[in-house]
Amino acid sequence: MIDVQPAERETPRHADLVDERIVLTYFLIALFYLSLSMVAGLLMALQLIRHNPLDGIELLSPGRWRMVHTNVIAYGFLANAFLGALHWSVPRLMLRPVLDWRLSWFILIAWQVVVLGTGVGIVLGPTLQANVSALESLPFALGAQGLEWGETPVWIDPLALAGLLLVAVNFMAPITKSRGPMYVTAWYFMAAFVWTFLTYAMGNFLPQYSLTGTSAGAVGGLFIHDLVGLFVTPLGWGLMYYFVPVMLKKPMWSHGLSLVGFWGLAFFYPLNGIHHFLYTPIPMFLQYGAIVSTIAVEMVVTTVIVNFFATIWGSSRALITNLPIRWFYTGMVFYGITCFQCALQTTLTFQALIHFSDWVVGHAHLVMFGVFSMWLLGIMTYLFPRIWRTEWWSRELCEWHYWLSAVGLFAMALDLTLAGVFQGYYWASLQPWEVSVEGSQPFWVVRVFAGLAMMAGQVCFFVNLYMTWRLSREAGVSRVVPEPQPQAHLATHGTN
Amino acid sequence: MTIRRARPASQWVMLVMAAAVLVPCLLGFGTKFLEFIALYRGDAEGAFAISPILNYLLASFGFLLLFGWAALGGMFHDVEAPKYTMLENETLLDEDALPRGFIPLKTPASSAARPGRTVTGRKPRF
Structure with a gap:
């Protein structure tokens, strides 16, 4: 060193x-x-x-x-x-x-x-x-x-x-x-720390202790969606705005556009949640307000995705050679799909079909695993060897980890999305409930195998992780530990 | 590392997209908010929507203040500068954080052996 x-x-x-x-x-x-x-x-x-x-x-x-x-x-x-x-x-x-x-x-x-x-x-x-x-x-x-x-x-x-x-x-x-001036990641992080605290307090305390009935339901809807949009989304995008340029060794295409995305999220996301409760006794103006808010967020999402794909323009070979970048951009593609689903879901006609069905379960898996877990697994793929100062034991296992996770997740999401449409039509045709359960069986069997594929991917990761750790131990590589605080000698300029 | 300055096209895209986000959404929200006030005045039933709306307005007001503070503090004067500063700092930090030539995950073409080697070049023993 x-x-x-x-x-x-x-x-x-x-x-x-x-x-x-x-x-x-x-x-x-x-x-x-x-x-x-x-x-x-x-x-x-x-x-x-x-x-x-x-x-x-x-x-x-x-x-x-x-x-x-x-x-x-x-x-x-x-x-x-x-x-x-x-x-x-x-x-x-x-x-x-x-x-x-x-x-x-x-x-x-x-x-x-x-x-x-x-x-x-x-x-x-x-x-x-x-x-x-x-x-x-x-x-x-x-x-x-x-x-x-x-x-x-x-x-x-x-x-x-x-x-x-x-x-x-x-x-x-x-x-x-x-x-x-602060880099956009810092804006996202700063907002996430405040939002997560407020969202958790709102969702876990207001309906429990002070609100009842439909009002509690409306706050519950805000909580569900804000947990995704104001906790994991700002942290996830903040990390992407940090790690993608660092790994590509080139700056974001437009920092200004990234700020449009941040402020758009800040102002338009918080009212999204009620779109989970369309057709409920919540007043229609509030339901429509949530739909308008969702459309706004769709535009915001477009700015973010345009920015990231413009950034990798000219460096697209990194998608093949750089595994963390591949994890990141796969997550972004899944993010685009989930947002497209959101646009469909918030139309009243479509909501009548898919509400309570497995479509929603597929959507949730696409968001939680397909987007945020993928990003975090990509970050881990990048940081574990850096922390251990040791290359991954096996590139092949890294590849298996990626492909089993990505294909398994995509199969599961597609399967559950289709199952949701089928279930919706079963219910709309007013057939007995059992008919829809029987009709769902093939989809649920596919879901088990898709889940097993995802689990197999993680097993590859754990094996690779263990072997890489053993390598680092054999090499006697020491990790970096911070010096005791305060670090008075740290430079105070040049921050972003 | 070569860092190029932002192309003007990105700034045009930013302005167009900012307008595309802001204008229809402000119109939509404004209309719905007026509906809410009308309903609240005419019908007590509308009152139960106050909680989520109040939550939203408080949070948004906080962010409006933050936005104002940032704008007045000159945070957006050179809006593209932070992305270059960040990368330059990262390069400096990595200079002493990693051994020279260390690649966490080699590409198939550059990988010399399977399984990988440690940074010291030793082959694994199992």
Whole structure:
């Protein structure tokens, strides 16, 4: 490693900014949760084709597994992976470390308590409360909260909110200290820290304690969609605006256009959520408002996609040779497809057909795995060997990881989308419910195999990861650890 | 690394797309908001929509203030500059973060051996 004295430097050293151990720990924990969520998803898929291996076990009933599947992917995999990527990108982008590394480690532990508490609450909560007399009289449910994507038990919510506040404080410190025009990634991150906190508070507390009926439903709709649009979307796009230029070694095509995308998201996304509740008792002007907002966001999405594809114009060979870039751009293509689906879904005619059907499940998988998980897996593909200072053990396994994940996900999304259309027409024809269930069986069988392909892809990744780690151990490569704070010698200029 | 300055075409695209986002959406939102006020005045039933709308207005107002602060602070004077600064900083940071010539994932053409080598050049032993 090149050793340059601080006095001679204008830019701080990577080692002063990034604690690679915390990045690594977050990524490994995230991958554990990804595996858990996939197993839970597989169990649900087997239940639908009437081959549930855990049939009759109350604690492991499909209803609880399903919530474990969704919550673990959102708060276990995505949140942990995002936090790992943020610990890499924020300090390097702002040329300042996070507020305090001890706080970072505390947040890491606290967040695992939140995720594990959520899992335990969902699985054990209802049974414990029904069988232990001391718990029966509690004024709140130990199990899942009755809010889609917000099933985090109510007793975990305050801790989760405190954790999100600490995350915001820890990462906002380097961002707010910067001077001069900010790069678009910093805008996205800054907004995400505020939005995630507010969205979580709105969704988990307002319907629980102060709102009832349709009003609570409307806020629930906002929460569901804002969780995607104001938590994972700004973090995901922020990371893409950072990693894509870094990997392509060329700047974004238009930074101005990226700012149009950011401010468009800021102003038009928050009202989107009610488009999940078309045809409900929510007043039509509000439903139409959500549709208008969705159209606005479609335009915003177009600006972002145009910008990224204009950036890779002339460097398209990177899509073949550079695996992380391929992960990123595949995710962007899936993002375009999901947004196109959104445009269809928010038309009242189309909504009447696909509401409550597997179309929505396919759409959710396309967003959560096809877009954000793909981006994060691409980031991991880039960062693991950098952190271990060791090449990937096998390029072939990296390729298998990509292809099994991408093809498996695409097959699953296509399959569920078609299933949704079929189910919609079954219901519209007023045939008995069982007919639609029987008609869905072939689609659900395909879904199991598509899911198995995705799982096989992750197995390739884990094997490759383990072998690469062994290589790094044999070579005795040491990771970079930040020096104790405060880093008074860090340069204060040149930040973006 | 060679970094080229932004082409004027990108700025035209930015302006056109900004207009395409803003104009129809402001019209749409404005109309719906007026409908909401009319409904709220004439029918108490409309009141239950206050929560989501208030949430939205508060959040948007916050971002409006942030936008104003950024604009007045000169954040958008040279709107393309940050993308160059970021890349230049990254190059400097990587100079001492990685051994020279380190490639995390070699392309099939450039990869010398399977499985890979460590940065020290040692072959793996299993």
